[in-house]
Amino acid sequence: MVVVGAGIAGVACAGELVRAGIPVQIRERGRVAGGRMASKRFDGRPADTGAAYLTADDPDFVQVVERWRTAGLVHEWTDTFVAYDADGRREVTGPTRWAAPRGLRSLVEELARELPVSVDRLVVTVEPGPAVDGRRCAAVALCMPGPQAALLLDPALARATRAAQEQRWSPSLSAVLRFPSRRWPDFRGAFVNDHPVLALVCDDGDRRGDSAPVLVAHTTPEFAAGHLPQPTAAGPAIEEAVRDLLGLPEPAELVHVHRWTYAKPAPSGGDGTYHLEADGVGLAGDAFGKPRVQSAWRSGRDLGRALAQRLLAERG
Ligand SMILES: Cc1cc2nc3c(=O)[nH]c(=O)nc-3n(C[C@H](O)[C@H](O)[C@H](O)COP(=O)(O)OP(=O)(O)OC[C@H]3O[C@@H](n4cnc5c(N)ncnc54)[C@H](O)[C@@H]3O)c2cc1C
Numbered sequence: 001m002v003v004v005g006a007g008i009a010g011v012a013c014a015g016e017l018v019r020a021g022i023p024v025q026i027r028e029r030g031r032v033a034g035g036r037m038a039s040k041r042f043d044g045r046p047a048d049t050g051a052a053y054l055t056a057d058d059p060d061f062v063q064v065v066e067r068w069r070t071a072g073l074v075h076e077w078t079d080t081f082v083a084y085d086a087d088g089r090r091e092v093t094g095p096t097r098w099a100a101p102r103g104l105r106s107l108v109e110e111l112a113r114e115l116p117v118s119v120d121r122l123v124v125t126v127e128p129g130p131a132v133d134g135r136r137c138a139a140v141a142l143c144m145p146g147p148q149a150a151l152l153l154d155p156a157l158a159r160a161t162r163a164a165q166e167q168r169w170s171p172s173l174s175a176v177l178r179f180p181s182r183r184w185p186d187f188r189g190a191f192v193n194d195h196p197v198l199a200l201v202c203d204d205g206d207r208r209g210d211s212a213p214v215l216v217a218h219t220t221p222e223f224a225a226g227h228l229p230q231p232t233a234a235g236p237a238i239e240e241a242v243r244d245l246l247g248l249p250e251p252a253e254l255v256h257v258h259r260w261t262y263a264k265p266a267p268s269g270g271d272g273t274y275h276l277e278a279d280g281v282g283l284a285g286d287a288f289g290k291p292r293v294q295s296a297w298r299s300g301r302d303l304g305r306a307l308a309q310r311l312l313a314e315r316g
Helices: 010-020 059-070 105-112 146-152 159-164 202-207 219-224 231-246 294-315
Strands: 002-006 025-027 039-042 045-048 075-085 088-099 142-145 170-177 187-193 198-203 213-220 253-265 281-284
Touching: 002 010, 010 142, 010 281, 025 213, 039 170, 039 253, 045 187, 045 202, 045 213, 059 202, 059 281, 059 294, 142 187, 142 294, 146 170, 146 253, 146 294, 159 281, 170 219, 170 231, 198 202, 198 231, 202 213, 213 219, 213 231, 219 231, 231 253
Parallel strands: 002 025, 002 142, 075 187, 142 281
Antiparallel strands: 039 045, 075 088, 170 213, 170 253, 187 198, 198 213
16 A cells, blocks of 8 residues: 655555554655655754644544644644734734644654655656556555646546546745844734735744744745746745834845745535545545645545555455
């Protein structure tokens, strides 16, 4: 059985299969597991360049988060952000947001610790059989954004291809900005509404707990769409927009700009948490729910359970 993608959906899916005693291989095209729960080290310090935080209200996911908390991998960050819009700045209270001192990727790594993940392993084709890159397997779970899955799927797998292609996704750019000092007004994270460049700005030193003068800014889909071929070239405009928003006189060092071509799915209308065909080809990810870490985890977990049930029944 092959799981393609070592984001949180893929490792949650593989974890269920392994628990059911089914041999699994996870293939990940990147150098590390994590997917969009991405943390990169800059001068030895991790910054979150994908998901900004996580929230949990599904009782099963709450248990996972509690386990991470006990292991010191996550802490409660905040329930209060600020929102900037045409009327100015106001505080907004929402669910508890959890942050990871070592970066959100460390959470996927923890779930993958006992799982066989092959990194630097790009999967190119999934054909009827099912077969992955020409080799038959019992089943295959594609745990990634639908447009990425659609690239792999042989058109003969028509229903899975359609399900993958039906997903609607928007892009984003994330910029890591290091300032000479922490001069911004007190905030943890800021939703930025109706802005030509910015959608969210987070205080990475605050969420990480080391008070480093680092902000991570996420752009609007529209701004990102205009800069996908050369994301780094968009860096100065993002830096200027952040300084202008927060009234910061000192320029920041533009440490990194990350391009997310498929950042967020439009929430699915359906109630299923995954897609699974009779031919053993499944799809999972946050497109089967709200665009959140929790949805991706639940989707992968549920697909893993469904596949385990089916494969165990086939074994008799
Ligand atoms: C900028 C940004 C901000 C976000 N903010 C938040 C937030 O604040 N809170 C929240 O809850 N969620 C947030 N999210 C969403 C959250 O990151 C996702 O819901 C979650 O990480 C998705 O996990 P996944 O496993 O479904 O997909 P992914 O994490 O995308 O994993 C898919 C994996 O498949 C691999 N892959 C793809 N194609 C192949 C191939 N051909 N062969 C092998 N491997 C392949 C990829 O490399 C990747 O590792 C954000 C996302 C982005 C991008």
